[in-house]
Amino acid sequence: MKKYSIDEVDRAILNLLLQNSDLSYQEIAERVFISPGTVHLRIKKMKQAGIILGSRLQIAENLLGFDITCFIGIFLEKSAYYETVADALEAMPEVVEVHYTTGAYSIFLKAICRDTAHLRTFLHDRLQKLPGVQRTETLISLEERFNRPHLLSDN
Template identity: 40%
Template sequence: LISGSRFIIDAKILGYTTTAFVGIYLDRAMSNPRAVKQLEEIPEVLECHYTTGNWSVFIKILCKNNEHLMHLLNKKIQAIEGVSRTETFISLNQQIERQIKL
């Protein structure tokens, strides 16, 4: 039932104030394993989901500011082989954070 415990870091104290979600379009499904492997190497990528719908992959990233976000998008994420384009959503405020109720 309980799978572990963890320390929760206050990212704002470390200067990370921008949370964004990025929908990633891959040129083909076969690109997924390689793309995910490269996304794992980017420390700002907190979550990665293989999805249905418009995007092949949907990620959550944490950045220091919009300039940092732009650098990640242009120099790291969009530079991954197989990524054809991205669509980015900046979170203005996280309004709900919880786990499933027992």
């Protein structure tokens, strides 16, 4: 895949969108000092290049009754199980992130559950019964201090 090169204007547009994806082309144009039409074209080019993958809605899961955020390290019996396990994880609504990692775990994931009973059922009845999963380690998050997008800089 060819690396797409962005300039300062593209970087400014991306940083504004990362901070607030609801901004209109007009609002972005006013902050970057270009026309709304130019904003539209640049965003379209970055989408076509695969830099902008879409936009996401963030919600406060805890206000909807999902009080447990946890991180789970999965030890696979062998690395050949990765694709099968990753596909199964993708189908589980509790799982919101999956990473294939180096180090102690083969897979590291983030999951969100209603409460400890839901987490227990998720772990015992579904995750740990997947073929290829040797064992898991679960870390429960007590507080998310911040969650921010990776803003682009020249560095």
